[in-house]
Amino acid sequence: MSDRLLLHACCAPCSLEPVRHLREEGYEPAICWTNANIQPAAERERRFEELERWCAAEGLELIRAHEDTAAWERGVAPIGAHDRERRCRACYGLRLVEACRVAADRGFTHVATTLAVSPYQLFDTCNEVLERVARPHGLVPLIRDWRPWYAEATLRSRELGMYRQQYCGCRFSAAEAALDRARLRAERHGSQG
Numbered sequence: 001m002s003d004r005l006l007l008h009a010c011c012a013p014c015s016l017e018p019v020r021h022l023r024e025e026g027y028e029p030a031i032c033w034t035n036a037n038i039q040p041a042a043e044r045e046r047r048f049e050e051l052e053r054w055c056a057a058e059g060l061e062l063i064r065a066h067e068d069t070a071a072w073e074r075g076v077a078p079i080g081a082h083d084r085e086r087r088c089r090a091c092y093g094l095r096l097v098e099a100c101r102v103a104a105d106r107g108f109t110h111v112a113t114t115l116a117v118s119p120y121q122l123f124d125t126c127n128e129v130l131e132r133v134a135r136p137h138g139l140v141p142l143i144r145d146w147r148p149w150y151a152e153a154t155l156r157s158r159e160l161g162m163y164r165q166q167y168c169g170c171r172f173s174a175a176e177a178a179l180d181r182a183r184l185r186a187e188r189h190g191s192q193g
């Protein structure tokens, strides 16, 4: 296949099933890491290092692109917790524009994102953003729905002993995930009482 695909990756566990499916389709993707959203910085490094280990084991090219955390604070953080759709749209945009810039610079023809495997992401919003930012860079957005394989990805990543994070990436998502866990715990206790 002459198509060259750059796959934006949010983390190692979420890369497992997209890469498996893309290889079945005949693509050999290069992986692009650009996730200015992940906080704190130590958490971002931990996720990147896990991806780096896995890419090396799989023989996948890994490109670490620029991460403009100041732009994230200016363009995404002010939206805050009250409008998740708008916040995530801006966050996807920042990361996918950078992935597209790298793809266009390096002669890739197609672009995709592992965000499309997680049921916790805003699937339609993410795809809209990918469509919008890929075309002006002369790239074909590869839109796929890998969410049916999320459970498989969870299982495989556990078997591989991968680091699995508890929240999407930003401080708002960390707080939202902690609230969700507390609510679930309260519901479990309630149903036992």
Ligand code: SF4
Residues within 6 Å of the ligand: 037, 038, 076, 087, 088, 089, 091, 092, 168, 169, 170, 171, 172, 173
């Ligand atoms: S929840 Fe995830 S996608 Fe949304 S703004 Fe936070 S890090 Fe970005």
